[in-house]
Amino acid sequence: MKLSIEKIRLDLRVTWKISRNESLYKSNFIVRLVIGQDTTLGEVAPNIRYGETPELIEQQFNSLPDFSNPQELLDGCSTLEICHSLKCALVCAAVDMIAKKSGMSIETFLGVKRLEKLPTSMSIPIMEEELLTKYIDDIKRFKFIKIKVNEQNAISFTSKITSMTDRPIRIDANEAFSDTDSFYKFIESIENFNIQFIEQPFKASDRALYREVKGECPFEIMADESIEDSADFDELKLMFDSVNIKLMKTGGYLKALELIEKAKASGMKVMLGCMIESSVGISNALRLASLADYLDLDGSLLIKNDPFNLILEDDGLISLKRD
Numbered sequence: 001m002k003l004s005i006e007k008i009r010l011d012l013r014v015t016w017k018i019s020r021n022e023s024l025y026k027s028n029f030i031v032r033l034v035i036g037q038d039t040t041l042g043e044v045a046p047n048i049r050y051g052e053t054p055e056l057i058e059q060q061f062n063s064l065p066d067f068s069n070p071q072e073l074l075d076g077c078s079t080l081e082i083c084h085s086l087k088c089a090l091v092c093a094a095v096d097m098i099a100k101k102s103g104m105s106i107e108t109f110l111g112v113k114r115l116e117k118l119p120t121s122m123s124i125p126i127m128e129e130e131l132l133t134k135y136i137d138d139i140k141r142f143k144f145i146k147i148k149v150n151e152q153n154a155i156s157f158t159s160k161i162t163s164m165t166d167r168p169i170r171i172d173a174n175e176a177f178s179d180t181d182s183f184y185k186f187i188e189s190i191e192n193f194n195i196q197f198i199e200q201p202f203k204a205s206d207r208a209l210y211r212e213v214k215g216e217c218p219f220e221i222m223a224d225e226s227i228e229d230s231a232d233f234d235e236l237k238l239m240f241d242s243v244n245i246k247l248m249k250t251g252g253y254l255k256a257l258e259l260i261e262k263a264k265a266s267g268m269k270v271m272l273g274c275m276i277e278s279s280v281g282i283s284n285a286l287r288l289a290s291l292a293d294y295l296d297l298d299g300s301l302l303i304k305n306d307p308f309n310l311i312l313e314d315d316g317l318i319s320l321k322r323d
Helices: 056-060 069-076 083-101 106-110 127-139 155-164 182-189 207-213 255-266 279-287
Strands: 002-017 022-035 039-042 123-126 144-148 169-173 196-199 220-223 242-246 267-271 311-314 316-318
Touching: 002 056, 022 056, 022 069, 022 083, 039 056, 039 083, 039 279, 056 083, 083 169, 083 279, 123 127, 123 242, 127 316, 144 155, 155 169, 182 207, 182 255, 220 267, 242 255, 255 267, 267 279, 279 311, 279 316
Parallel strands: 123 144, 144 169, 169 196, 196 220, 220 242, 242 267
Antiparallel strands: 002 022, 022 039, 311 316
């Protein structure tokens, strides 16, 4: 068994700006697991929000112990103290190889159904409002629109976009709001719009603010940065209505499955989300789509140079290419 890692540059179609940063490209990694003639892939999408950098990923990969087979790798990942995104790549590559060697589909191995042609939201990053007309025209085939906002532009940006499309809007604040006054002012300005939910308006550490707005906000509030590879759902359900599960945060398939089950048991809805990823990472997440209430798996659609093209998109619906 051979494990290797390769850095890839993913160039974005437009400047990717959210409340805390902006970029023109992302540096991700592809992990390759090779046994004989069989190869499986896992993707690493490091996120600085969680203290992950390309340098740290390379350092941690080069310090991995030797594994003799994919099951040993999968078992070892449960105790490795490494970045969640690197663990995600290792776990997904290991599971895919075990399934392949067992002659079964990945979905069968994971105990989930495979679904075809599912609607994902398509994201609009923070941008100058004069650029919106062309951008929205280019994505009008998608059934849901997700918009990035910050505390300063939230009202005007949301108002502008809702005037240009009749699609349901998903709002992602990325922890942008500093207090409930500014948040309620925003809510009052959009209460008559077609808003599906609002994602992570306050910092993950602002638990008291979430408890204050839970039940008072007319829109569903979704956790993103407040849930990584573990969560106290007894507390989360007092703060949020739903959770955004990303394999890059959970560390791969198995932990994602565990968290989805716990969220559902707590009466919370689940969205499967992503970072900026190639279709390797998106294809991993899409295999769990049957368990989700919402999909936000547009990561590979936001880049210009996907090296793998494992995802098909037709009229805003995405599907896996046949294995």
